[in-house]
Structure formats: C-alpha cells, structure tokens
Amino acid sequence: MRMDVLTLFPEMFEGVFSSSILGKAREKGIVSLNAVNFREYAGNKHGTVDDTPYGGGGGMVLKPEPIFHAVEDLLAPRAEEADKAEGGFSRAPRIILMCPQGETFTQRKAEELAGEEHLIFICGHYEGYDERIREHLVTDELSIGDYVLTGGELPAMVIIDSIARLLPGVLGNEMSAVTDSFSTGLLEYPHYTRPVEFRGWKVPDILLSGHHANVADWRRKEALRRTWRRRPDLLVTLDLTPQDEKWLKEFQEQAEEEN
Incomplete structure (x- = not known):
C-alpha cells in the first residue's frame, strides 16, 4: 500500500514514519509512507496557501489551488503507468480529508481502507478548507472524535497507524489484529x-x-x-x-x- 500525506508540517511525520511498527513495515516495503509539503504547490513567491474567507469572519481558509495541484502531481505518475499497463489499475486512490465534520473513524473503516492500494490524506491547519476541495476532490472526510485540534496531522497519524497494522506482514502475530x-x-x-x-x-x-x-x-x-x-x-x-x-x-x- 502507498500512503501520501499533504501537510504544511512534513517534519511532524519523520519520527512516526521511521519508528516502531510503521518504521519496520516501511523498511520491509509493505507500505510506502510519504509526507508532502503542499506549500511547494502554492504557485507564488510567498508560498501562500490560505486567504481570508469571502463574506467575512475570523480565521484563514486553505486555498484550492495548492491542494488540487499537489494531488494531481501525486497522481500523474500513476496515470502514466495506467496508460501503459494493460487494463490499468483496479482502483482509483481514496483521497481523505481530515476534518472534524467528517465521518467518525472506526475499526470498521480501518478495515475497509486497509483493502485499498493508495490513500492520500489532506491535513488542514487553519479555519477550514475552500469548499471546492470538499466537493470536487476528496472521496472521504474523516474525524477521530468530536473535538477540534490545531491541524489534521495528529488525526492522520492515528488513522495511518490503525490501517497499516492491518496489512499482512506488519504485525508479528497476524491474530493480534483479528482479536x-x-x-x-x-x-x-x-x-x-x-x-x-x-x-x-x-x-x-x-x-x-x-x-x-x-x-x-x-x-x-x-x-x-x-x-x-x-x-x-x-x-x-x-x-x-x-x-x-x-x-x-x-x-x-x-x-x-x-x-
């Protein structure tokens, strides 16, 4: 499985992706874990990824351009491979928005997502997302509980850990996940x-x-x-x-x- 995370703070994932069970799974090649700084896709010299909301109000809203461009860049090699491959890929990637308004994450959801080939997580860090990201890009919106954090990074780490441990070969004892x-x-x-x-x-x-x-x-x-x-x-x-x-x-x- 491949898991990509779009974040403004990729350094937060360095220890998590390199340690313990996730680190070993990564070394074995069972799962590919990558953190991508979507500020690199801002398209302006200041690296601006947010702006004030139309209609007024407090806080800043993540702009659609950096998120769309980052996701499209991640999918470009996949599209090229699919064009060359007979029959292409069996499933398109799931694009998951980390959001307190989303579906509450459960073990059943972890089991469902563990059957996917490619997951992309989007982590916000401001007041919210431009609604066009939600409407026209993502396939899932997930929350880890009825509370609000400073960003989507910690929830993404929780969900990634929960999914990865279900993959064959990640845990030393396969029955551990079953029970x-x-x-x-x-x-x-x-x-x-x-x-x-x-x-x-x-x-x-x-x-x-x-x-x-x-x-x-x-x-x-x-x-x-x-x-x-x-x-x-x-x-x-x-x-x-x-x-x-x-x-x-x-x-x-x-x-x-x-x-």
Whole structure:
C-alpha cells in the first residue's frame, strides 16, 4: 500500500514514519509512507496557501489551488503507468480529508481502507478548507472524535497507524489484529502473563488449565462482560448467540444483586 500525506508540517511525520511498527513495515516495503509539503504547490513567491474567507469572519481558509495541484502531481505518475499497463489499475486512490465534520473513524473503516492500494490524506491547519476541495476532490472526510485540534496531522497519524497494522506482514502475530477490541464487535477480553501470582493477585485458573475450548469460552464471556459494562451501545448491532444471551442475563442478575 502507498500512503501520501499533504501537510504544511512534513517534519511532524519523520519520527512516526521511521519508528516502531510503521518504521519496520516501511523498511520491509509493505507500505510506502510519504509526507508532502503542499506549500511547494502554492504557485507564488510567498508560498501562500490560505486567504481570508469571502463574506467575512475570523480565521484563514486553505486555498484550492495548492491542494488540487499537489494531488494531481501525486497522481500523474500513476496515470502514466495506467496508460501503459494493460487494463490499468483496479482502483482509483481514496483521497481523505481530515476534518472534524467528517465521518467518525472506526475499526470498521480501518478495515475497509486497509483493502485499498493508495490513500492520500489532506491535513488542514487553519479555519477550514475552500469548499471546492470538499466537493470536487476528496472521496472521504474523516474525524477521530468530536473535538477540534490545531491541524489534521495528529488525526492522520492515528488513522495511518490503525490501517497499516492491518496489512499482512506488519504485525508479528497476524491474530493480534483479528482479536483486537472492535474487530470482533466486542471489546477485547482481559490478558494475563507471568508471574502467576503478583502481590496476591492470581491469574484465573482457567487460563492455566490448558483446555483450549474452555479458555475460548472464558475469553468470549469476559469480552462480552467488558463490552456490557463499558460500551453497551456496541451490543445493539452485535449478532448474539444463545449462549451470549444467557451470559448477558447472568451479568444483569449479578448487577441487580449487587445493588
């Protein structure tokens, strides 16, 4: 996969793209990560990428020209290759606007985007974007939550990390991504490791039993319990088994007894 980020602060991505899991994935050639300064596409000697909004109001608005030109420059080599290749590319790139007004990013969205070949992220840093960027260039608008940051760089880093870890070969254990919170529709079950006892707190006996079926049942039950306690909204759309229903009834009865 190729991921390009349009930003006024490419230096913010240097450490993120070179460290930890992302750095290793980049070294292996699993993912190409590039930060592009779209000020280079301003088209004037002052490198102006923003201007005051028509109609008045506070703040500055990102101009359409630098963003469009930067994206078109990124796509130019791809278009040339497609012309030469028989049948061209299977999919056009997704162009993603980082915006607090956008769709809230979820694990499901990460899984969807992980199936793409090329992603381009646009990071703003002022009052907003010229609406023509939103209407005529981007394919997606994403937000990481109902709050506002100084720019789109940090949200882009979060989303890129979330997507990249789903790509084959990025994680050492491929099952890690499969059993993550939200991947199954539930929050993840509790984890334990050595020592068996620490300050009087013991690992649940069932995890030491070696009985894989019982361990799997325990993990499902505890994932369900944790989701019921912390994110009951997730259970609304979950396809529950008859056993899940019994466990939920058990949790409810226990809660009523405690109260």
